[in-house]
Structure formats: C-alpha cells, structure tokens
Amino acid sequence: MTVKGIDVASYQSTTYSTDGLGFVMVKATEGTGYVNPRHAAQVAHARAEGVVVGHYHFARPGSMSAQVSYFFQHAGAKAGDILALDWEDTGVSGADKDVFVKAAQRASPSHRVLLYCNRDFWLNRDTTSYCGDGLWIADPDAAAGHPRVEHAWTVHQYSSAGGLDRNVANFASVAALRTWAAKHAAAEPGHEPFPGAAWFTVGRKSPIVAAMHARLVAVGCDHYQSTANKDVIGSGDIASYEAWQRKYSTEHHKGWTGDALKWPPGKESWDALKVPDV
Structure with a gap:
C-alpha cells in the first residue's frame, strides 16, 4: 500500500x-x-x-x-x-x-x-x-x-x-x-538513538557496539566468528547486521534490494533492532 x-x-x-x-x-x-x-x-x-x-x-x-x-x-x-x-x-x-x-x-x-x-x-x-x-x-x-x-x-x-x-x-x-x-x-525510550550512518566505521570501539552485538544474536542474526572484542566493529558485525536488514525487510514487506540491504545500518532497521541504552 x-x-x-x-x-x-x-x-x-x-x-x-x-x-x-x-x-x-x-x-x-x-x-x-x-x-x-x-x-x-x-x-x-x-x-x-x-x-x-x-x-x-x-x-x-x-x-x-x-x-x-x-x-x-x-x-x-x-x-x-x-x-x-x-x-x-x-x-x-x-x-x-x-x-x-x-x-x-x-x-x-x-x-x-x-x-x-x-x-x-x-x-x-x-x-x-x-x-x-x-x-x-x-x-x-x-x-x-x-x-x-x-x-x-x-x-x-x-x-x-x-x-x-x-x-x-x-x-x-x-x-x-x-x-x-x-x-x-516516535523513538522509544530506553533504546540507543540512531547515531548516524557515518558512525559505523570498522574499528570503532564503544559499549553501543557490544549492545548491538547482543541484540543481533538475540534476533537470530548471529554471523559472528568469535565473541572476542564485542565492543569493536568488525566483519562479524557487518555480516550479522546485513542479515538483520534482510530479515527485517522480508518480515515487514519492505522489498529492499541492493545497497538498502548493505552496511552501514539505516535508521529504520536500527530503531527496529531496539539496541538498549548503555
């Protein structure tokens, strides 16, 4: 519609x-x-x-x-x-x-x-x-x-x-x-606000990254090869988040393709992931 x-x-x-x-x-x-x-x-x-x-x-x-x-x-x-x-x-x-x-x-x-x-x-x-x-x-x-x-x-x-x-x-x-x-x-209290696409750079260290890691695992998008350095953005975060974007797009009939399913995160899928405040 x-x-x-x-x-x-x-x-x-x-x-x-x-x-x-x-x-x-x-x-x-x-x-x-x-x-x-x-x-x-x-x-x-x-x-x-x-x-x-x-x-x-x-x-x-x-x-x-x-x-x-x-x-x-x-x-x-x-x-x-x-x-x-x-x-x-x-x-x-x-x-x-x-x-x-x-x-x-x-x-x-x-x-x-x-x-x-x-x-x-x-x-x-x-x-x-x-x-x-x-x-x-x-x-x-x-x-x-x-x-x-x-x-x-x-x-x-x-x-x-x-x-x-x-x-x-x-x-x-x-x-x-x-x-x-x-x-x-419309943002829900108790969750990390979207920090902007430019924030998601490989190597960034933050407790927000660890919280994101935990949420991606919780929603069944675990593509991590290791549990070490959970608070540092790496290839596992990229693969796991892209899996979440595919899942979110399918479940909500978004029809996303191409770059819309690629890293870095967008605000809509981030808000839906509900990363808790840290």
Whole structure:
C-alpha cells in the first residue's frame, strides 16, 4: 500500500485540492536568492487540510552550506514536517548533494531529510547512493509505486500530467507516514538513538557496539566468528547486521534490494533492532 501526495511550487494555486492526499511537498527556496512567493500560503493550506507537510530546496551551483542556511531561514519547518533537496541542476555534483543533505541533517536532527532526483541522476550521476533519510525518485515512465531503481525508495514521483506532480509514499497509511516523519517523537525510550550512518566505521570501539552485538544474536542474526572484542566493529558485525536488514525487510514487506540491504545500518532497521541504552 502507498500514500498519495503532490508537490507544488509557485506556478500552482494556493488552494490546490488535497482530496485523497496524505502529504504535500512545497518548494521553499532555490539557490541563495529565490523564495517561492506562495510557499507560506501553500504550506498554510496543507496544514489546514491536515496533511503531512514537506518543504524542498532546489539546489544551484555554489556553496551548499550557504544554501542550507538559506533554506532553513525561509522554510519555517515545524515538528513532523519533511525536508528535501531537489537535485536536478547538472552544475551541482553528487558530492555537492551529499554535502547539502548531510548538513541539513546536522542542522535539524529532528526532521527527516530526503533527496529528490530523477532516475538518470540517480543511476548515472550519483556515486555514493547517499540520500539522507530516504530517496524521492522521479520516474514518470513507471507505474505508481514501482520506480525502476534497486535502492529502497521513500517517495515516487510518477506523473506530471495536467501540470501537477503526483507522488506516492511507500507507507501503509497516512498514520504510518506521520509517525515516520515525526522521527524523534516516535523513538522509544530506553533504546540507543540512531547515531548516524557515518558512525559505523570498522574499528570503532564503544559499549553501543557490544549492545548491538547482543541484540543481533538475540534476533537470530548471529554471523559472528568469535565473541572476542564485542565492543569493536568488525566483519562479524557487518555480516550479522546485513542479515538483520534482510530479515527485517522480508518480515515487514519492505522489498529492499541492493545497497538498502548493505552496511552501514539505516535508521529504520536500527530503531527496529531496539539496541538498549548503555
């Protein structure tokens, strides 16, 4: 099942229809010199209609850190809103998009940050498969909910018919989407919060690693060759966690393939593993 949504910019009305929709993504900014003049009104309309709200920034060549600051200055995101980078300018490199997404995640850890791009950019320009908290993929030649990418996707923009971009989000219900978007508000007490993908480097020593080791064994994903150095990330942790990702994807019908099943851990599977506080 999926949740229907649209994305809008300055050329759309401020009173667009939300009939049957669960979310609306609104263009906020572009580069460091443009603000969608209808952004505030379009967001207010979405809030009044009770749908999940997103804000996106269209990246232009130049300083990514300056564009992140500009985006946050004008987006006015509230708790539970989604943020996104729109990557479709050929002058913005894959390294640039990684810098933007990671900087946005650091600047606002309580918000989900998505990467939007078309299939050509994802397959032929991207080199890292980094998309923050999820991939928003544009593939209008594919049926809704069936984008032609191997990576796990969060939102599929499948049509621009009639001048309106239509999307589906990969969630069973609007409630599930809202819970996901709330991020930290949905985190359970007593468990280690996701430390970020960059934290999971081979050789890192931490009591969190030992706690993860114990949980992976407990859920039946024990691919460890030794019980020595449980608090140091090694090949056993990688094999065991990838086994957990496969198990979680299968049991929850995620359909993950490719990099989505590879190390390092992602937030969704980490939260589901329930590594206890240490």
